[in-house]
Amino acid sequence: MPLRSPAHRPRALRAGATSAVLLALAACGTTPASSPAPSSGTSAPPAASSPTAPTAVPTPADGEQSASPRPAPTVTPTPTATPTPTATPTPTAAGSASPAPAPVTRRKPGWALDRIDQRTRTLDARYTVTHQGQGVTVYVVDGLFDVKNPELGGRASVGLKSGRGCALEDGTDHGLFVAGIIGGRRTGVAQRARLVAVGALNGCEGGSGDETEAQQRARVVRALTWVAKNGRRPGVVNLSLNVDAPAPTVAAAVQAVVDAGLTVVASAGNRGEDACRFPPAGLPSVVTVAASTRQDRDAGLNHGRCVDLFAPGEDVDSVVNEGLDPDRVVTSEGAATSWAAPYVSGAAALYLSAHPEASPAQVERWLVGHATRGALRGNLHGSPNRLLHVRGL
Numbered sequence: 001m002p003l004r005s006p007a008h009r010p011r012a013l014r015a016g017a018t019s020a021v022l023l024a025l026a027a028c029g030t031t032p033a034s035s036p037a038p039s040s041g042t043s044a045p046p047a048a049s050s051p052t053a054p055t056a057v058p059t060p061a062d063g064e065q066s067a068s069p070r071p072a073p074t075v076t077p078t079p080t081a082t083p084t085p086t087a088t089p090t091p092t093a094a095g096s097a098s099p100a101p102a103p104v105t106r107r108k109p110g111w112a113l114d115r116i117d118q119r120t121r122t123l124d125a126r127y128t129v130t131h132q133g134q135g136v137t138v139y140v141v142d143g144l145f146d147v148k149n150p151e152l153g154g155r156a157s158v159g160l161k162s163g164r165g166c167a168l169e170d171g172t173d174h175g176l177f178v179a180g181i182i183g184g185r186r187t188g189v190a191q192r193a194r195l196v197a198v199g200a201l202n203g204c205e206g207g208s209g210d211e212t213e214a215q216q217r218a219r220v221v222r223a224l225t226w227v228a229k230n231g232r233r234p235g236v237v238n239l240s241l242n243v244d245a246p247a248p249t250v251a252a253a254v255q256a257v258v259d260a261g262l263t264v265v266a267s268a269g270n271r272g273e274d275a276c277r278f279p280p281a282g283l284p285s286v287v288t289v290a291a292s293t294r295q296d297r298d299a300g301l302n303h304g305r306c307v308d309l310f311a312p313g314e315d316v317d318s319v320v321n322e323g324l325d326p327d328r329v330v331t332s333e334g335a336a337t338s339w340a341a342p343y344v345s346g347a348a349a350l351y352l353s354a355h356p357e358a359s360p361a362q363v364e365r366w367l368v369g370h371a372t373r374g375a376l377r378g379n380l381h382g383s384p385n386r387l388l389h390v391r392g393l
């Protein structure tokens with residue numbers, strides 16, 4: 001597949017009614033794939049976010065279907081999720097880590113980094129932060145990926161070796177792309193955060209095919225349980241995946257991670273439906289992230305009262321394997337909440353590097369309270385009008 005395919009329309013990869021774990025990397029059928037805007041040194045954008053919702057299990061031959069129509073939901077409409085609290089009052093002292101570091105500016109970043117460090121829409125071709133995630137560990141609960149990729153700056157390692165990676169139709173590695181948004185040296189929000197790969201998937205399309213729905217969930221639960229037991233504070237857990245039905249075991253495992261003091265960030269999901277129905281989106285104490293576009297519009301994916309805030313999720317830059325692109329950085333096409341959540345995870349790492357003792361509730365309160373209000377235009381489908389903002393630590 002050509003890496004540059006501006007007219008590429010993402011194709012559906014999702015499996016049929018048996019799928020339980022959906023990677024949140026949908027393409028929004030209503031969102032035009034805008035032309036890629038390579039940032040400095042980046043190149044060749046493959047359509048990184050092709051599938052509407054590839055599953056953790058091998059996908060049957062749905063690869064040819066159009067992504068536009070929402071697949072008939074296999075969801076059981078029984079939201080176990082409760083709305084995520086927008087603010088939790090636990091003002092314990094979240095001590096400052098160190099003397100205020102000097103701001104660091106990256107020039108010509110991708111539009112997403114450029115956007116989240118400023119309140120206004122007109123981009124200034126700069127991404128400036130003071131804290132950079134130093135001292136913070138971000139757990140990427142996802143398909144396993146190559147932690148040696150130079151773009152991860154030697155800061156990544158494998159925590160739980162379980163299952164295998166998820167390579168999207170165009171070759172983009174899902175977990176790697178997520179990790180690159182969190183902490184890639186050129187594309188990451190938090191360029192000094194540690195990244196830990198926690199295996200929670202077993203492929204995502206056309207692969208193994210031998211895991212049942214229960215096995216998929218069990219793998220996600222196992223990954224979360226590992227984090228709850230082994231996760232280091234200050235820490236953040238990124239979940240760019242969703243379950244398409246109520247899942248008490250997943251909810252309990254997520255809560256155990258929060259109880260262990262780690263901040264959990266989840267994608268809202270990509271069906272264009274109520275995010276509350278796709279845990280871990282909307283679970284208590286989880287920061288739930290919807291995707292916005294370069295034009296500050298709702299990307300049209302999951303939405304509603306369970307969303308805490310928006311972050312960029314369309315045409316974003318991140319890391320791929322060298323075999324896919326020699327520069328290892330590409331711009332995705334289409335929209336995906338898989339790509340939006342890691343911007344918030346990176347932001348949580350920035351905050352925790354300034355306030356290492358902060359509780360998950362405090363981190364969430366900062367993320368939500370510090371977001372830019374009223375920046376998003378158009379119909380938000382019931383989601384709050386808040387856009388991630390990272391300056392001012």
Ligand SMILES: [Ca+2]
Pocket residue numbers: 113114115116117118123124125126127128
């Ligand atoms: Ca900027």
